[in-house]
Amino acid sequence: MEEKIIDEKIQGDALVIEGKQGNSRKLYIESYGCQMNFSDSEIVASILAGEGFNTTANLEDADLVLVNTCSIRDKAEQTVRKRLEKYNAVKKINPKMKVGVLGCMAERLKSKFLEEEKIVDMVVGPDAYKDLPNLLEEVDAGRDAVNVILSKDETYGDISPVRLGGNGVTAFVSITRGCDNMCTFCVVPFTRGRERSRDPQSIIKEVNDLALQGYKEITLLGQNVDSYLWYGGGLKKDFKNASEIQKATATNFADLLEMVAEAQPRMRIRFSTSNPQDMTEDVLHSMAKYKNICNYIHLPVQSGSSRILKEMNRQHTREEYMALVDKIREIIPDCAISQDMITGFPTETEEDHKETLSLMEYVKYDFGFMFMYSERPGTMAARKLEDDVPLEVKKRRLTEIVDLQQRHSAYRTKQFVGKTVEVLIEKESKKSDLEWSGRTEQNTVAVFPKENYKVGDFVLVKIEDCTTATLLGKAVGYA
Ligand code: SAH
Ligand code: F3S
Numbered sequence: 001m002e003e004k005i006i007d008e009k010i011q012g013d014a015l016v017i018e019g020k021q022g023n024s025r026k027l028y029i030e031s032y033g034c035q036m037n038f039s040d041s042e043i044v045a046s047i048l049a050g051e052g053f054n055t056t057a058n059l060e061d062a063d064l065v066l067v068n069t070c071s072i073r074d075k076a077e078q079t080v081r082k083r084l085e086k087y088n089a090v091k092k093i094n095p096k097m098k099v100g101v102l103g104c105m106a107e108r109l110k111s112k113f114l115e116e117e118k119i120v121d122m123v124v125g126p127d128a129y130k131d132l133p134n135l136l137e138e139v140d141a142g143r144d145a146v147n148v149i150l151s152k153d154e155t156y157g158d159i160s161p162v163r164l165g166g167n168g169v170t171a172f173v174s175i176t177r178g179c180d181n182m183c184t185f186c187v188v189p190f191t192r193g194r195e196r197s198r199d200p201q202s203i204i205k206e207v208n209d210l211a212l213q214g215y216k217e218i219t220l221l222g223q224n225v226d227s228y229l230w231y232g233g234g235l236k237k238d239f240k241n242a243s244e245i246q247k248a249t250a251t252n253f254a255d256l257l258e259m260v261a262e263a264q265p266r267m268r269i270r271f272s273t274s275n276p277q278d279m280t281e282d283v284l285h286s287m288a289k290y291k292n293i294c295n296y297i298h299l300p301v302q303s304g305s306s307r308i309l310k311e312m313n314r315q316h317t318r319e320e321y322m323a324l325v326d327k328i329r330e331i332i333p334d335c336a337i338s339q340d341m342i343t344g345f346p347t348e349t350e351e352d353h354k355e356t357l358s359l360m361e362y363v364k365y366d367f368g369f370m371f372m373y374s375e376r377p378g379t380m381a382a383r384k385l386e387d388d389v390p391l392e393v394k395k396r397r398l399t400e401i402v403d404l405q406q407r408h409s410a411y412r413t414k415q416f417v418g419k420t421v422e423v424l425i426e427k428e429s430k431k432s433d434l435e436w437s438g439r440t441e442q443n444t445v446a447v448f449p450k451e452n453y454k455v456g457d458f459v460l461v462k463i464e465d466c467t468t469a470t471l472l473g474k475a476v477g478y479a
Helices: 035-049 074-093 104-109 112-116 129-140 188-192 200-212 236-241 244-248 253-263 281-289 306-311 318-331 350-363 380-384 391-414
Strands: 013-015 025-031 053-055 064-069 098-103 122-124 145-147 170-174 217-221 268-272 296-298 336-343 367-372 420-428 435-439 445-449 458-466 470-478
Touching: 025 035, 035 053, 035 064, 035 098, 035 129, 035 170, 035 217, 064 074, 064 104, 074 098, 098 104, 098 129, 104 112, 104 122, 104 188, 122 129, 129 145, 170 200, 200 217, 200 253, 217 253, 253 268, 253 281, 281 318, 306 318, 306 350, 318 350, 336 350, 336 391, 350 391, 367 391, 391 458, 420 445, 445 458
Parallel strands: 025 053, 025 064, 064 098, 098 122, 122 145, 170 217, 217 268, 296 336, 336 367, 445 470
Antiparallel strands: 013 025, 420 435, 420 458, 435 445, 458 470
8 A cells, every 4th residue: 555655656567468470589678667668668569579579578588678767766766777787697697688778767867878887788768769670780780879869759659559568458558758847856858858749640549459459448648648739740839830720620638538538438548647737627528528538637736835836847836726626626526636746845844844734635635646855967956956855854744745645545435435336357456366456437446356257347346345545345237
């Protein structure tokens, strides 16, 4: 439970797919960080399948090891460095094995990686994956290879990702890349570049393909999905120069949601992440209008203090955020809301921290992901503000918000006891092989006896009991 609340986003997984016939080389690919990284690894595996690679779950067998990395906090980078030590040990036994670093750390550290980590043969930033075949040729010829060029238009919209290590029921579909927001604490705009949106037709095609393959739920992914804008390609900032026709036929996020919901009315549609400043009422009305768009919004706030929000360059105040939450509750009364929160941002006082606690009390979030501030080199906060909140204060404040979130999660979960809810079965419960585990549309996990139901079924579950974050019940029929 605790793990779920803190740092769930930082996790590693070896990802494996069914082999493609005729491929003889073996790729071991591991991903850390956000959902976007996991989704990018599926694009990378797809590109490399065309280069003769099948994935393996066995590090020792690999010809090529790729690690898709995260820079969001220092701890995330340390985790990756430990993995590199592990690969180094394996490389001593299998010297032919090549190692490549992908993702945000590759972008942040660039060729410094090759100097710092002698075992790394290849460094590839998040917009350069289509160059992997050329980079591999270099590596095969015994040369180091680097491509960390960020792009203004790459969306990988034309690549059909292979689905790695999933449950065959839920999948991610990326709709935007990069971020233009420049929150002062955040490294993402530096590692992932300018925001760009993907062609809606390629999104719909991917969703339709997933439906054909039997998937039942998709999550539209982006750093800031609400600012999705397609007007024929190009950066959002250039929209004002677009032609009248481009403007008249542009697709915004609410339009896209409706297109996806209508294309596959039996599929559940989720999306992440919503930045409060960009979320419009249109999106809320689209959610209310389509039953298959799940009533759940991940709405990071970072702090409950308007002063700190300003220092963070978040484009809204505490009051504006609360008004948005009111609006959500008015338009979608049963909508679940989750948060991201940072404790100990530079200059944060006890007063600011209390405002965070009181904002949480106001919203009573269903879930939360809470972090201690970690200074990231090159960001505005690192350049302009001293990391002046002592570690023990950051830790104490984190514990206080985590404890409060636990209480609120328990409160929200309890509201379901006695009700019958629709659950999509995803997998076997971790605790018992006699039970299924799935999620409600509000994203709460529900566990219940298997009976004759199977993975991928939509089931009505009568909720009889709960723990802090899990509903316990019994299936009463198909939904
Ligand atoms: N818009 C993105 C945000 C990515 S970062 C998204 O898709 O979720 C995820 C979360 O990490 C942020 O919301 C923030 O709470 C946290 N975070 C980002 N930079 C951080 C830093 N320097 N220190 C601590 N936490 C940070
Ligand atoms: Fe980071 Fe803020 Fe964008 S948290 S990803 S700069 S919305």
